[in-house]
Amino acid sequence: MDFAFVLSLLDATLRLSTPLLLACLAGLYSERAGVFDIGLEGKMLMAAFAAGAMAAVTGSAWAGLGAALVISVMTAVLQGAAAITLRGNQLIAGVAINMLAAGLTTFLGQQWFRQGGRTPQLSGEGRFGAIQLPFAQELAGVPIIGPIYADLISGHYILVYIAFLAVPITAYVLFRTRFGLRLRAVGENPKAVDTAGISVNRLRYQAVLITGLLCGFAGAYFSIAQGSGFGNNMTAGRGFIALAALIFAKWKPVPAMFTCLLFGFLEALQIRFQSAQIAGIDIPVQAIQALPYVLTVILLAGFIGKAVGPKAGGVAYSKER
Amino acid sequence: MSALRPLPRWADVVLLPILNLLLALIVSGLVVLAIGHNPFTAIWAIITGAFGNGYNIGYTLYYATNFVFTGLAVALAAHGGLFNIGGNGQAYVAGLGVITVALALQDTHWLIIAPVALLAAALFGGAWAFIPGYLQAKRGSHVVITTIMFNFIASALMIYMLNRVLKPVGVSGPESAMIAEAARMPKLGQFFPIFNYTPVNLSIIVAILALIGVYILVWHTRFGYALRVMGQNPTASRYAGISNSRMIIITMTLSGALAGMVAFNEVLGVQNRLVLDFVADAGFVGIAVALMGRNHPIGIAFAALLFGALYQGGNELQYVISGLDRTVVVIIQALVILFTGAMEGLFRPGLQRTLMLFSPEQKAEAIERETVRSES
Numbered sequence: 001m002d003f004a005f006v007l008s009l010l011d012a013t014l015r016l017s018t019p020l021l022l023a024c025l026a027g028l029y030s031e032r033a034g035v036f037d038i039g040l041e042g043k044m045l046m047a048a049f050a051a052g053a054m055a056a057v058t059g060s061a062w063a064g065l066g067a068a069l070v071i072s073v074m075t076a077v078l079q080g081a082a083a084i085t086l087r088g089n090q091l092i093a094g095v096a097i098n099m100l101a102a103g104l105t106t107f108l109g110q111q112w113f114r115q116g117g118r119t120p121q122l123s124g125e126g127r128f129g130a131i132q133l134p135f136a137q138e139l140a141g142v143p144i145i146g147p148i149y150a151d152l153i154s155g156h157y158i159l160v161y162i163a164f165l166a167v168p169i170t171a172y173v174l175f176r177t178r179f180g181l182r183l184r185a186v187g188e189n190p191k192a193v194d195t196a197g198i199s200v201n202r203l204r205y206q207a208v209l210i211t212g213l214l215c216g217f218a219g220a221y222f223s224i225a226q227g228s229g230f231g232n233n234m235t236a237g238r239g240f241i242a243l244a245a246l247i248f249a250k251w252k253p254v255p256a257m258f259t260c261l262l263f264g265f266l267e268a269l270q271i272r273f274q275s276a277q278i279a280g281i282d283i284p285v286q287a288i289q290a291l292p293y294v295l296t297v298i299l300l301a302g303f304i305g306k307a308v309g310p311k312a313g314g315v316a317y318s319k320e321r
Numbered sequence: 322m323s324a325l326r327p328l329p330r331w332a333d334v335v336l337l338p339i340l341n342l343l344l345a346l347i348v349s350g351l352v353v354l355a356i357g358h359n360p361f362t363a364i365w366a367i368i369t370g371a372f373g374n375g376y377n378i379g380y381t382l383y384y385a386t387n388f389v390f391t392g393l394a395v396a397l398a399a400h401g402g403l404f405n406i407g408g409n410g411q412a413y414v415a416g417l418g419v420i421t422v423a424l425a426l427q428d429t430h431w432l433i434i435a436p437v438a439l440l441a442a443a444l445f446g447g448a449w450a451f452i453p454g455y456l457q458a459k460r461g462s463h464v465v466i467t468t469i470m471f472n473f474i475a476s477a478l479m480i481y482m483l484n485r486v487l488k489p490v491g492v493s494g495p496e497s498a499m500i501a502e503a504a505r506m507p508k509l510g511q512f513f514p515i516f517n518y519t520p521v522n523l524s525i526i527v528a529i530l531a532l533i534g535v536y537i538l539v540w541h542t543r544f545g546y547a548l549r550v551m552g553q554n555p556t557a558s559r560y561a562g563i564s565n566s567r568m569i570i571i572t573m574t575l576s577g578a579l580a581g582m583v584a585f586n587e588v589l590g591v592q593n594r595l596v597l598d599f600v601a602d603a604g605f606v607g608i609a610v611a612l613m614g615r616n617h618p619i620g621i622a623f624a625a626l627l628f629g630a631l632y633q634g635g636n637e638l639q640y641v642i643s644g645l646d647r648t649v650v651v652i653i654q655a656l657v658i659l660f661t662g663a664m665e666g667l668f669r670p671g672l673q674r675t676l677m678l679f680s681p682e683q684k685a686e687a688i689e690r691e692t693v694r695s696e697s
Contacts, residue, residue: 038469082659086666091404091465093663095608096655103651104352111356111644240469247466284485290477293470300462309463 003144007151009268014156015226017264018163019044019218019235023242024249024256025163025170026214032174032251033207034187034312038094039079040215041239042101047072047219049105052119052230053112055126055223064126064224069216075101076212077205084204087316098239106232119223119230128157128225157225159217166214170253183207187310190317200317218242244296251309263292328673334620338613338661340668342627345656349649358642363649370637371630377637379509379519383591385629386521387583389528391607392625393535394580396616400539401572402552407453407468408580408604410475411446415581417482418445419588420497420595427504431589434504438589439527439582446581447574449475454573458566464573472604480597487595497595506590522590527582532618535579548572580604606632609654612662628654 023040030037050071055064075097082093109117133154140150174180182203186193190200218238223230245263249255270288328337350360371381391408398405405411418441426434453467480495487497506524510517539545551558551568559565587599606628613627614620635650660667 038465082663086664088663088665090663091406092608092612092658095406095605096659096663099605099651099655099658103648103655107352107648107652108356110646110648114644237473240473243466244470284481286477286481290474293473293477297456297462297467297470297474300466301456301460302462 003147007147009265009272011152012268012271013261013265014152014160015264016267017260018157018160019221019226019238020242020245020263021163021257021260022159022166022214022218022221023239024245024260025166025253026211026218027243027246028170028174028251028253028256029183029207029214030211031246031313032187032310033183033204034190034310034315034317035080035083035204035208036090036094036314037079037211038091038240038243039075039097040211040242041235041237042094042098043072043075043079043212043215044219044222044235044239045098045101045105045233046075047216048223048234049101049109049119049219049230051220052122052223052227053109055122056113056120056229059124059126061122061126061128061224065128065217065220068220068224069213072216072219073209073212076208076215080205080208084201084208084316087318090314090316102233105230109230109232117232122224122228126224127228128159130155131158131161157221159221159225162217163221164257167253167257174253179206184310186317187312190312194317194319204317241292244292247309248292248296248299266291326673326677328669328676332672332676334615334617337665337668337672338615338620338624340672341660342613342657344660344667345653348656349653352652353645353649358645363638363642363645366638366641366645367631367634367650369634370641371634373637375513375515375517376519377633379516379521380633380636381626381629382509382516382525383519383521383586383629384632385625386525386528386586387603388606388610388625388628389532389621390582390586391580391603392610392614392621393531393607393618394576394604395607395611396614396618396621397535397539397548397579398572398576399611399616400545400552401548401568402555403454403457403569403572403576404465405450405468405573405576405580406465406604406608407450407471407577408583408607409600409602410468410472410604411449411577411580412583412600412604413472413475413479413598414449415442415446415577415584416479416588416595416599418442418581419584420487420500423500423504423589424498427501429504431504431506435506435523435589439585442581442585443578444581446584447578450577450580451570451574454570454577457573458569464569476598483595483597495597500589500593505593508590520591522586524582524586524590527585531579531582532622536618538575544571580607606654608662609658613657 023044027037027040047068051064051068054067055061058064079093079097082088083090106117109119113119136150136154139146174184182193182198186200186203193203194200219235222234227234241263242260245256245259249259266288270285273285273288346364350364353360353363371377391412394408394411395405419438422438422441423434426437449471450468453464453471456462456467457464483495483497488495489498506522508516508520508522509525510519539548547558547563547568550561551563551565555565583600583603588595592599610621610624610628614622614624631650631653632647635647638649639646
């Protein structure tokens with residue numbers, strides 16, 4: 001466990017927690033507004049596919065990101081239409097979106113690119129490259145701080161910085177703006193918001209749109225930043241880990257960041273242990289894999305603090321009752 | 322809007338699901354069309370692939386067996402107002418019970434093993450749902466979230482068990498030892514040669530019994546009555562002296578036991594060993610089946626058959642139209658869930674308005690209401 005190893009482990013943690021954090025914040029907007037979202041996984045998968053496909057066709061990562069955002073927002077609106085306008089069951093809407101994404105991405109991927117559901121390998125401009133922050137080279141020689149700045153903080157994809165920047169922005173929007181106040185109110189007591197003359201459904205749609213945007217970033221991260229092209233079921237349950245993180249963080253942005261870092265760290269550990277074959281300490285890899293879920297269940301059960309979601313979550317608002 | 326009458330029963334139970342299915346088929350047909358294939362050829366390929374001959378029907382029935390179990394699992398919980406999304410995990414863990422019993426008793430006869438394995442499947446599947454049920458009832462944690470988490474925990478647990486515990490020496494893949502020939506559940510093909518070489522086995526009888534059993538349980542027992550009261554109005558059931566938390570725990574356990582039957586079919590009847598991911602998302606198909614079948618055993622039987630046919634037909638699709646495969650079926654299934662489960666409001670108001678015009682007394686009533694409103 002030397003310094004370089006710890007640094008590389010933390011570096012991996014940052015990279016792995018980025019999509020979790022984006023998806024977690026995405027869910028935060030929606031759920032704070034009273035719309036349960038178990039369809040984060042599906043929206044990310046759609047976005048990942050759209051990004052991979054668009055980047056492969058145009059050769060531009062930015063076009064890929066654009067496509068990811070558009071498709072993810074469209075999916076979010078579909079889910080929103082079911083959950084908000086048609087007052088359907090929000091949980092079932094999420095299940096349907098996840099399944100639709102799994103089917104549609106595999107199907108279209110196979111049809112368009114004929115590579116067993118994968119999109120073509122991306123290279124050069126088709127992928128986001130690592131960004132070197134200023135003075136990274138110059139400071140690299142400074143002991144302790146140098147490597148931390150040059151290796152850990154600098155040299156990530158732009159989406160990593162967007163994700164971590166989204167945390168203070170979300171905290172500000174949620175707790176310091178009028179929109180945020182209304183958003184939280186609509187998740188706790190929509191009737192009060194309605195009485196004040198503000199449209200509940202409009203606010204909820206706004207929240208769902210932001211959810212779609214953030215899921216778009218998260219999805220794009222998988223296929224055109226971390227990976228070089230889309231692969232079948234690429235998100236592999238990360239949407240549910242993000243959901244777990246959201247609950248674990250009690251629907252708050254800054255705790256959400258730390259939870260996602262923790263879950264990302266667990267994933268990084270697990271990858272290291274698998275490749276380095278030091279699982280002989282008798283902690284099976286699967287135990288680390290299951291840990292985020294187990295922790296969330298324990299938290300939900302109220303054994304370590306209590307996670308209580310927005311009060312009006314899961315119920316469509318209807319004026320008449 | 323509030324003047325709309327509830328739909329007559331036949332429209333609610335038959336017409337609405339069929340409309341939703343049609344819409345799902347049309348949308349998926351458009352997807353197929355957009356890709357440059359003829360959707361009608363595809364539908365025909367699915368139908369003949371599912372029912373064309375005994376071999377096809379055998380496979381359709383095999384898939385339907387699983388979907389009856391998971392459909393009933395979702396439906397039973399739904400009657401109590403609970404959404405059990407964890408059928409996958411419950412069925413997966415139930416596999417542990419079945420394989421343990423089957424390997425321990427494999428020197429005896431399947432007639433001895435089957436009932437014990439059935440019990441083990443119910444026990445393990447039930448236990449995996451009991452915990453979320455208990456946590457919902459006693460600690461207030463939402464059963465949907467816990468069952469999702471339990472799906473992932475089950476998956477990690479089973480990978481560990483298959484790799485470290487159940488894998489016999491000399492086998493490279495993550496799977497258990499094979500069950501002895503005499504210990505396996507007989508295939509239907511042994512009795513009806515038309516089903517030869519298909520995996521459909523005697524578990525289908527268990528599925529039929531389960532359908533009847535759930536019907537009796539929900540509509541003809543005190544427990545079923547209490548269950549439905551809780552599902553309709555938990556406050557009322559509490560005032561009626563029903564212990565909601567006890568009901569939640571029992572219902573979730575039974576629901577998990579039903580989902581566990583998938584393991585009975587797969588492990589004892591089809592795979593004859595425990596393999597990775599043998600559940601193959603049957604738990605999620607169960608959601609579609611329960612929604613389409615309106616949580617009623619008869620509806621579930623038909624819906625399970627429909628999805629069994631879609632799965633088997635989808636398998637055959639690739640031999641008829643190259644490039645099309647079962648992923649189309651996943652899209653159809655997702656759309657069915659979306660339209661029947663989450664977008665109920667799409668057809669219902671329009672249908673209510675239309676049907677109101679067809680029944681004379683309702684028409685008269687509507688006219689009367691209109692005149693009253695205009696006079697006042």
